[in-house]
Amino acid sequence: MRIVAVVVVAVCFLASCASDPLSGCSKEADGSLDCSQQDLEGANLWNLRDTDLTGANLSGANLTGPDFDTDLTGANLTEADLSGAILGGAKLVGANLSRANLKGARLFLANLTGADLNYADLTEANLSWADLTGANLRGANLRGADLVSANLTGFVDLVSANLSGANLKGANLEGAILVSANLVSANLSGANLKGANLEEADLRRANLTEANLEWANLDVAIDDEYTTWPAGFDPEAAGVIFSPLE
DSSP states (O other): OHHHHHHHHHHHHHTTOSOOTTTTOEEOTTSOEEOTTOBOTTOBOOBOTTOBOTTOBOTTOBOOOGGGOOBOTTOBOTTOBOTTOBOTTOBOTTOBOTTOBOTTOBOTTOBOTTOBOTTOBOTTOBOTTOBOTTOBOTTOBOTTOBOTTOBOTTTOBOTTOBOTTOBOTTOBOTTOBOTTOBOTTOBOTTOBOTTOBOTTOBOTTOBOTTOBOTTOBOTTOEEOTTOBOOTTOOTTTTTOEEOOOO
């Protein structure tokens, strides 16, 4: 009897007999899950397509599924806590992440096409090589974020976004709307800003070495003596105003 008991316990441990982290979620009539307000901290989850996770606590959760196939397409993550979450390669197409806490989240290679990230906190998040085509990042906090080689085309809305200290080296920002964006000390070296709207953007101490500024609107943008422009570029002629940081 003892041997059997030990075997049962061992099998249970290996098979993860712990309670289902989604047990508190309810199934909707259309088959989707409603996990709003649930505490899923530290859970291992990756198939949450069309799930309502409004206000859910997913801090530190591992959402990277096998072969980077996490599917959160169309999921509602409004105001969800995803700080430090691992979402490498995740599918977040059309997901609602407005006002979500994504501080330090790992979103490298993630597909965020058409995602709503307005006023989301992406401080120091890793978005390198992520696809943010057509995403809404209005008012988002991307301070210190890693956006190396990220795709931000499709008239991405970055109005009033905080990109101070962000690394946008080699990022594709063609047509991006960066009106009143904070780009202080941002690394935009080699970035494609063709046709981007940088009106009233703060470019003080920014590095724009070898950036493509063809047809970019820099009217009333501000720079200082530490701003590095592409060779031969005349910021004053482009409408940039010199305004040193105090």
